[in-house]
Amino acid sequence: MLVLALIxxxxxxxxxxxxxxxxxxxxxxxxxxxxxxxxxxxxxxxxVPIEMVKRRAVSAFKAYVVEQSYGLASINADFRxxxxxxxxxxxxxxxxxxxxxxxxxxxKLVEDTxxxxxxEVDFSSYDHILIIPAVSTTAGHGYGMxxxxxxxxxxxxxxxxxxxxxxxxxxxxxxxxSKGGKQFKGGVFVGAENANLGMFAHDYFHALGxxxxxxxxxxx
Numbered sequence: 001m002l003v004l005a006l007i008x009x010x011x012x013x014x015x016x017x018x019x020x021x022x023x024x025x026x027x028x029x030x031x032x033x034x035x036x037x038x039x040x041x042x043x044x045x046x047x048v049p050i051e052m053v054k055r056r057a058v059s060a061f062k063a064y065v066v067e068q069s070y071g072l073a074s075i076n077a078d079f080r081x082x083x084x085x086x087x088x089x090x091x092x093x094x095x096x097x098x099x100x101x102x103x104x105x106x107x108k109l110v111e112d113t114x115x116x117x118x119x120e121v122d123f124s125s126y127d128h129i130l131i132i133p134a135v136s137t138t139a140g141h142g143y144g145m146x147x148x149x150x151x152x153x154x155x156x157x158x159x160x161x162x163x164x165x166x167x168x169x170x171x172x173x174x175x176x177x178s179k180g181g182k183q184f185k186g187g188v189f190v191g192a193e194n195a196n197l198g199m200f201a202h203d204y205f206h207a208l209g210x211x212x213x214x215x216x217x218x219x220x
Contacts, residue, residue: 028069028208032127033076038134038193039113040082041089044142046134048193050081057132060197061204068201078126082134083116085109089135089143096139098148106154107176109133110188114178123178128187128207130200137192147199149206151176151188 036057040046058077066074085092092109094101113131114123123129131150133143148154155174175185187207191200 028073028205030072031074031076032208033078033125034128034130034204035117035121035123035126036077036079036130036132037083037113037117038079038081038132039109039116040084040134041092042084042086043088044135046082046193047136053132053134053193054079054081056197057130057191057200061200064197064201065204078121080117080120083113085112085116087112092133092143094144094154096145098145098154101145101148101154103154106150106190109190110150110155110176111178114176114182114184115180118178118180118182123182123184126184126186128189128204129184130204131188131190132195133190133192135192136194143192145190145192147189147191147195147203149187149189149203151186151207152209153189153203153206155188 038046038050038053058079062075062077087108092105092112094105110129110131113129135142137143137146139146151173155176156172173185173187175183176188177183187204189200189203189207191203
């Protein structure tokens with residue numbers, strides 16, 4: 001299914017109401033620059049070695065995207081390890097259930113992470129951001145949710161329907177800002193230090209697709 005998802009996002013054939021499974025977006029084609037940040041909480045100790053986190057989030061992830069897209073898509077990764085956030089884990093922790101996730105906490109995680117890097121990077125040079133909370137997570141424990149797409153997703157209004165789609169086809173993302181006012185408007189996905197490769201890929205594909213029309217999201 002993940003193979004089909006990226007091909008659907010990549011090959012760019014037009015969508016038609018008669019064929020709801022038609023290929024739908026061209027924006028995944030080519031190389032995408034992804035900023036990968038391991039966000040550490042001051043009161044939580046990482047349990048997965050940083051070398052293992054980097055191997056999964058960079059080399060394995062890059063190879064997976066190239067292979068599953070038949071070479072149509074690739075990732076240029078910029079990996080930043082252990083950027084310590086200002087607040088405790090409890091200020092960022094979210095529900096394990098999608099419908100109960102506090103969007104304010106998601107925004108705080110993303111924007112606080114951006115703040116740790118605002119003097120080091122130019123956010124406009126990246127297409128997407130992957131944030132890795134440095135705490136081992138299972139359902140309801142650790143960070144609360146092991147992996148999800150924040151933008152579009154937890155930060156955007158999305159209608160998940162199987163019926164008629166209408167409206168424009170441009171991707172829509174929330175604008176995110178660091179404390180110093182640096183902005184980023186692109187895909188953001190979050191995966192805990194123990195998230196597996198398939199989880200990263202699934203939510204990265206959501207980030208690639210964006211949302212369109214009246215709040216529908218391209219879904220893997």
